[in-house]
Amino acid sequence: MSGLKEGYRGGFAASRRAVKPWLGLAVLLFSVSSLPAATALVEGLYCGTEICYDVLGVTRESAKAEIARAYRQLARRYHPDRFRPGEPGMEGETRETAEKKFLLIVTAYETLKDEETRRDYDYMLDHPEEYYQHYYTYYRRQLTPKVDVRIVILVTVCAISIFQYYSWHSSYNEAISYLVTVPKYRIQATELAKQQGLLNRAAKEKGKNRRSKEEIREQEEEVIRDIIKTKIDIKGGYQKPNLSDILLCQMVLFPYYLAQYVAWYAAWVYRFTLCREEYGEEEKLYLIRRNMKMSQSQFDSLEENMMETFMDKQLWIKENYQIYKKDQEEEMKVKMATDPRMKRYRRWMRNEGPGRLTFMDD
Numbered sequence: 001m002s003g004l005k006e007g008y009r010g011g012f013a014a015s016r017r018a019v020k021p022w023l024g025l026a027v028l029l030f031s032v033s034s035l036p037a038a039t040a041l042v043e044g045l046y047c048g049t050e051i052c053y054d055v056l057g058v059t060r061e062s063a064k065a066e067i068a069r070a071y072r073q074l075a076r077r078y079h080p081d082r083f084r085p086g087e088p089g090m091e092g093e094t095r096e097t098a099e100k101k102f103l104l105i106v107t108a109y110e111t112l113k114d115e116e117t118r119r120d121y122d123y124m125l126d127h128p129e130e131y132y133q134h135y136y137t138y139y140r141r142q143l144t145p146k147v148d149v150r151i152v153i154l155v156t157v158c159a160i161s162i163f164q165y166y167s168w169h170s171s172y173n174e175a176i177s178y179l180v181t182v183p184k185y186r187i188q189a190t191e192l193a194k195q196q197g198l199l200n201r202a203a204k205e206k207g208k209n210r211r212s213k214e215e216i217r218e219q220e221e222e223v224i225r226d227i228i229k230t231k232i233d234i235k236g237g238y239q240k241p242n243l244s245d246i247l248l249c250q251m252v253l254f255p256y257y258l259a260q261y262v263a264w265y266a267a268w269v270y271r272f273t274l275c276r277e278e279y280g281e282e283e284k285l286y287l288i289r290r291n292m293k294m295s296q297s298q299f300d301s302l303e304e305n306m307m308e309t310f311m312d313k314q315l316w317i318k319e320n321y322q323i324y325k326k327d328q329e330e331e332m333k334v335k336m337a338t339d340p341r342m343k344r345y346r347r348w349m350r351n352e353g354p355g356r357l358t359f360m361d362d
Helices: 004-039 053-056 062-078 095-113 115-126 132-145 149-181 183-193 215-231 245-251 256-274 281-292 296-300 303-311 318-338 340-350
Strands: none
Touching: 053 062, 053 095, 062 095, 062 296, 115 132, 149 215, 149 245, 183 215, 245 256, 281 296, 281 303, 281 318, 318 340
16 A cells, blocks of 8 residues: 555656646746737837837727727826816826826827827837837937928028028118219219209299208108119129029029020020031120139129120130130239239238247347
């Protein structure tokens, strides 16, 4: 009998030793199977260590309307302004815990209401091993501007265009104010105003309509200013502002300008390269400006006698322009060598120029 008992005990112990490895393997497999769900919940991403679906009480198959309905119900319950301690279903909740719960609910809803964010979150739950990829996807979406980039570009271009126009308009008014004080233009404008009878109207007024000398002087200044505006064509950076020249209009009209340039260039090649036509005055001036590498506004600001000189010297021919340029450089060197101011400057640079140490007795 004792032998039977010992045999039974030995068999039971052997069976326990046989079951123990299988039990350890089962626990290990269960732990590994539950590992993805645990490692997928990263603190700082989305709902942290909570699953957003569980926070709202919905499933991964829930539709957008069901998620919104669950959010509204929970938000009404946990909103800080509506929270009442001791209400049914809120036992053990304090204002601090309810506020934290409300923020978690809002985060869960913000994550699941957007299709792209929800797709990224589901991918994180299904692929927890891609740890760094989840961080990159989350923060890239958080830091990306919510406003459409095209709207940002449009607003920026409009702001630059407005600043450009008002800056241009201010420069033009400064140029007019300066020209009003120049005797040459002021005398010409006064003569034109007298010829048109614009300055004599105020002096002829009588009775109640007669104005003071100060008002008459202001009116005369305004008349002279208007004549200078209309009669003098200012070129360069101080020219009259034009809406078609601001950045926004230039961008809108760019296809038109491009098509116009292509058509002009094709006509130029056909006329003067294939058909060997003679250059007209406009074409000659264009070639001169291109040889000088000047913009249209810079070239237009040159005096008329210089234009005539360019035409007389036939500077549209590149060889003639090279000779003219070399002559101008030689003339400038001679002028600098003989100019008394340049001589004083060179003497000063040689004797007391910058970076030179001198010791003077006081």
